[in-house]
Amino acid sequence: MKVVIVGGVAGGMSAATRLRRLDENAEIVVVEKGEHVSFANCGLPYYIGGVIGARSALLPRSPEGLWERFALDVRVRHEVLAIDRTARTVTVRNHRSGVDYVEHWDHLVLSMGAEAVVPSVPGVERARVLRDVADADTIFRAAEHARTAVVIGAGFIGLEMAENLHTKGLSVALVEQAGQVLPPLDPEMAQPVAAHLRAHGVAVRLGARVDRIGPDTVVLGDGSAVPADLVVMAAGVRPRGDLARAAGLALGPGGGIVVDASLRTSDPRIHAVGDVAEKVDAVSGKPVLIPLAGPANRQGRLAADSIVGSPVRDTDGHGTAVVGVLGLTAAVTGWNEKRLRTAGRAYRVVHIHPPAHASYYPGAAPLSLKLLIDAGTDGILGAQAVGTEGAARRIDVLATAMAGGLRASDLLGLDLAYAPQYGSAKDPVNMLGYVADNLASVTTATVQWHELDAARAAGATLLDVRTPDEFAAGAIPGAINVPLDRLRQSMAGLPPGRLIVYCHAGQRGHTATRVLSAHGRDVANLDGGFLTWQAGVGSASMSPNAPRL
């Protein structure tokens, strides 16, 4: 059996090495267009920032090493130009010699990955993208002589580039067309990330269209010119599907190769894995693009299993991801609220801001968590976390809970590891479960930060149940202050009509809601309290076209 794998790195190399472990006698050829068949692509921003000091650390495996260990025939700087599905061949160009040749295959694995999306604005040829080691070398050298940089796009890679160029000492501006950083998050969750970047001196320009790239500036749609000795384009990626399209394989609307659960394309002799292939979204059950390293590695392995005839079934994806931004961590899994709203799904929302570990143990910083819940089934649809500690851990737990089919209320019963330096006896994930259970059982009604204006317009009174000191330090305009601990004796003096209560993070508000409800009042708690409201209105004020939920 001869297997040709088009493209190395995560998906391709996982397929190749797994295939060797399953079949010692297969002929396995890996054709890689670039200089390196195996490199740490997720490490590239940190190499540029100097966090990863040695360039060699990015290059774990050479073709020679892969031959010795796995008997793989790795051909770098070779490019597959065409696939002949009838003859079962590929046409390969050796970019070293310039010679083209034909290679037979019994099975073909497509792992071409994704390429950077580069918008067609004047001067864009000066912008650098970051997809491979050569790109990293280019940016690394350019950054040595640059004093200012503009990063276009505030997704994961954009934020990592902004962090690393800032760490390297450049004056950095981050330009994003959307009204928020980190579009996979909702605006009120992304707002603290933008504020954190600004607090560290990174200029964040939201809702900003790039008009043109000049010789030493990036000119935005509003005419402002942002100094830019270096321009990095991080405006997203798209599948490298051209080869597959030309071969007549089925592609989805986003350009990803259509595959079945065993990673077979529309030609059963051809598998596709990683960023070039579609994945199944766990929430919708529909094909999506999830260009992440974890699924690519897994799919490589499963494609190899499939080729040797084992029954495999790729798992549906949640798009779980995490990014570090100058000491802050943001993580996400599943769907966000914007997407649920657009899709017309019925959902419930929970925001909490518990300490990442027991508040009495030094160093406890708040961890902001958002949970999205199916209003019909109490199923978990997605989650977001932002904080200096424990964000990835909680998102991993929530992604696992989704994979296991747990309901949101089930989270209160999870048996999680607790000691005061690591968490709380009621872990933040348990807390999500407690609030979700309160919502599911209608113990407490909540309103969201973006629903507050409408509720007040309809006549509701806003009640701040924090202490007078907290109230004086900053409150929602128009709120009246009745501290929770004086609520029962203040009952008679409260204004009539509907009440919306809030506290710092939502917990005292919940208790106040219960007290007021027991006294016959029509009342709801502001979900996530002052913190979520502040982030929500902050996100709206950050950009001319900020997203409004």
Place this chain on the structure above:
Amino acid sequence: MKVVIVGGVAGGMSAATRLRRLDENAEIVVVEKGEHVSFANCGLPYYIGGVIGARSALLPRSPEGLWERFALDVRVRHEVLAIDRTARTVTVRNHRSGVDYVEHWDHLVLSMGAEAVVPSVPGVERARVLRDVADADTIFRAAEHARTAVVIGAGFIGLEMAENLHTKGLSVALVEQAGQVLPPLDPEMAQPVAAHLRAHGVAVRLGARVDRIGPDTVVLGDGSAVPADLVVMAAGVRPRGDLARAAGLALGPGGGIVVDASLRTSDPRIHAVGDVAEKVDAVSGKPVLIPLAGPANRQGRLAADSIVGSPVRDTDGHGTAVVGVLGLTAAVTGWNEKRLRTAGRAYRVVHIHPPAHASYYPGAAPLSLKLLIDAGTDGILGAQAVGTEGAARRIDVLATAMAGGLRASDLLGLDLAYAPQYGSAKDPVNMLGYVADNLASVTTATVQWHELDAARAAGATLLDVRTPDEFAAGAIPGAINVPLDRLRQSMAGLPPGRLIVYCHAGQRGHTATRVLSAHGRDVANLDGGFLTWQAGVGSASMSPNAPRL
């Protein structure tokens, strides 16, 4: 409705505050024998160690504050002496006044917690236990004047006390009757923890019986006298079930109060929660004692729900726990191998030692993980983690996977948060799934560290497939070295018969096993490689009665 709650802290206070939120009009009386109704019991060791500076941090809520916020009638230094189930009363002693009185109840919640087990050895009256703030004050003062300390018992609290007394500058010895520290872990997983303690200058005496406690020493069974200005007893806890027993309530064999899934005791008007109540073990489905804060908090809430008539069902427990030991973290969930073996269960074992985050990103230290798998169903039975980073996170994910009923092989498909400073594209939990899948599909056979001697006695040859440099730096005695990358060309020269291969952590061994198997050899991989073997034989040599799996 009048509800009397016996005992405050986690379970009792959760029941009381939840009950108030559910019923504004209930009369809620909390009777607490000690001085404080609400204190951070898990913080006590860190207060002693000076990590938590302010004693007030341990005392979040006073009776006055609880009255203001929750209208709770909290009576500290009051003790329930007897329960009359027919009359629905309790006899209460006010320890301030010395006066006894009778209190009626419609519902009773028992939350007396657990008390320290104190073995009856001569001089034991000099030993201090750590259960409440008064105990912490006593040890805190004693430690001020002490130069040496002996901690008896190397469970979670014993390790925390050893760490904190060491941090405080005392010369500390940790004495444990079992042949290992941290009995909830298996010996080869606990060995690095003991080695870490010793490397930091804590004397660890395993398999050591305390003979007597002298005026300034602890004398062990072997006659050695360990200097001890201060003696802390941390030999475990048992439920405070006397009151329930005297009232005729059903108790289990371990002395815990028998409860149903809604936390009702054998008297449906009486609920029991927290350390005094039995819980249901998730692996066996049978009642067990799990004296941990998380389940206590949850049960308090559920008991309140049950009292107001909501249908509740407590979740089965995995006993998930974590402990920090001088920068090292050890965490566990579910059953360990010792327990599975004793119960005669058929199980599979996986040991891995991946970097806690991408190896090319600075600071990646190995994380040791052990997974126990049901050999019949591929279900997850338990897991253990030891490392400087990410141990609690992975155990939380595995506990959640258990709660969701995922199989061990499903772990390979979990969509987990990855960026190089947080993890790996193949997360350690995914890696467990990869290995588990290899075992389930019989792609690779493994042998465990403790099976190696028997395998070699039966004629197997041990093959070290690491590099010559690694082999020279330390290898398993009697092994021959054939580096993996030269294995194919060395095939003809290998000795006949069964082969057992090993590498550093198991991964190269897996590849070698596949190559040899394809060449017709009878071969197995040493699970967890040299690292697990080293820890295993190290655990055996640490103590005269070390556990042998």
